[in-house]
Amino acid sequence: MLVTATTALAVAFAATACGSPQETATGGGDGAAPVRVGLVYSQSGALASYGKQYIEGFRAGLSYATNGTNKIGERTVEVTEVDDAGDPAKAVSAAKDLIGKGYRILAGSTASGVALQVAPIAAQNKVLFISGPAATDGVTGVNKYTFRSGRQSYQDVMTAKSFIGDATGKKVVVFAQDSAFGKSNEAAVKAVIGAAGATVTSVLAPASATDFTPFASQLTSAGPDLLFVAWAGTSAPAMWQTLDQQGVLGSTTVVTGLDIRASWPTFGAAGSKISFLSHFFDAAADNPAAKAARATVPGGSLDLFHPDGFTAAQMVVRAAQEGGDDVDRMVTALEGWSFDGVKGRMTVRAEDHALLQPMFQARLGGAGEAIKADPQKVLTPDETAPPAVPMKG
CATH class of the missing domain: 3.40.50.2300 (Response regulator)
Known part of the structure; x- marks a missing residue:
């Protein structure tokens, strides 16, 4: 997944590439071999x-x-x-x-x-x-x-881009850890949103950082149209709390990825001030x-x-x-x-x-056991489709 530590059925479909869940699966093969x-x-x-x-x-x-x-x-x-x-x-x-x-x-x-x-x-x-x-x-x-x-990652980044619409002339800042994970996110945003016309810069924090106030000051000074946060690990709650206390979350559109439900409480009070790109959540x-x-x-x-x-x-x-x-x-x-x-x-x-496939924008609301994700927008498969690549083999 782009911004977290790491990421049945339609029945039988006819050969025309469509079908309904009520059809019965049939198929060939050698007798009743499994x-x-x-x-x-x-x-x-x-x-x-x-x-x-x-x-x-x-x-x-x-x-x-x-x-x-x-x-x-x-x-x-x-x-x-x-x-x-x-x-x-x-x-x-x-x-x-x-x-x-x-x-x-x-x-x-x-x-x-x-x-x-x-x-x-x-x-x-x-x-x-x-x-x-x-x-x-x-x-x-x-x-x-x-x-x-x-x-795939491209679809994640295109969903992030949807929060600012036309990227031409926009300023985007990536806030991430100075690690392979963080740098891969930085590269993805530059490749997708930067290529669409935005100016992309980054603020990278050491993975060992525990005081996030200096980084919050840098982010505020940058004045981005979109702040893309890619963060992994146990320091996430402290990082989000600092960004919230220093006014970063209220100064611009802040986007990050929505991970599994068990991770949602880590955002704390900041959760309701963040825009989430999402692969899927229950209400989607x-x-x-x-x-x-x-x-x-x-x-x-x-x-x-x-x-x-x-x-x-x-x-x-x-x-x-x-x-x-x-x-x-x-x-x-x-x-x-x-x-x-x-x-x-x-x-x-x-x-x-x-x-x-469809992708989603979401917001978090509530707290504790009552925390929930609410859908804000469904992006069509065409809106987040990655560019076609030649088949390698």
């Missing part, structure tokens, strides 16, 4: 909470896409889950093991580093790979066998897929990465339904496919497998 799917994702490690939402979403999506049968025609969908702990080496080892056992469909990848390492393995072995919450733009167009079920959508997901996931409410798992399951069902055990046919079935997911209407762009 459709085996390997999910390699973070069950443990720093991104375990993201992985938990992903797998809950996947199970809900699989039920939805198969009308509760977990079958595609007469074939049972058998899912094998493997923990990569966010470690690319473990993920590659798991992927190779699954491929060696005959799995033709892999999904998962909670972390960007994992996705970038598993994608080449999929291409080398000609298996379908559907990356999950990993937001790196590098997954898009990496090869013909790799797809994604979540959003209330369509049939979202309602079905809520009815299935534990707790009955949706969080940031439930849609990524749900969408992955929809894509798995589509691929196996149309392609049987032929991976090249699976690829063809997904390219250009439009369907209704938890977030709304989604399209797999044929040229590079970018997943075009």
Whole structure:
């Protein structure tokens, strides 16, 4: 995800790339042999909470896409889950093991580093790979066998840009930690919003910083039209409190990313003064897929990465339904496919497998257990679509 420490179903769809949740999944294959799917994702490690939402979403999506049968025609969908702990080496080892056992469909990848390492393995072995919450733009167009079920960083930054409209002549400041994470966000804002005509500068704080008053003074003096904050770690509450106390939040439009619900209280009183770009939150959508997901996931409410798992399951069902055990046919079935997911209407762009999808603006209100996110605007898939890139392989 851009601004945090790290980031089921439409039924069977016809070959015309559309369909309804009431259709029955059907598919080819060798008799009643199961459709085996390997999910390699973070069950443990720093991104375990993201992985938990992903797998809950996947199970809900699989039920939805198969009308509760977990079958595609007469074939049972058998899912094998493997923990990569966010470690690319473990993920590659798991992927190779699954491929060696005959799995033709892999999904998962909670972390960007994992996705970038598993994608080449999929291409080398000609298996379908559907990356999950990993937001790196590098997954898009990496090869013909790799797809994604979540959003990518470009879509996050375009959502941030939507808060200032036409960027021409605008002044944008990025406030981030002086780390690889912070600098990657700085680079993304320059590449997207800077290229749209804004002047982008940055204020970088040491990752060890505990006194944020000097940085607040720099931000106030800069007088930006948009302040983009990319922050990770335990110092976030103190940072936001300082920006609020020093009047920064009231002096300009301050935008950051909305992480999982458990993180919302860290904003404290500052939360209501921040504009949030969002991949997803529970109140963002209330369509049939979202309602079905809520009815299935534990707790009955949706969080940031439930849609990524749900969408992955929809894509798995589509691929196996149309392609049987032929991976090249699976690829063809997904390219250009439009369907209704938890977030709304989604399209797999044929040229590079970018997943075009709605994105959201949000505000936080309330406090403690009563804190909630309210939708402010839905951006259409076209409004945040990344530029098409040539398929690499």
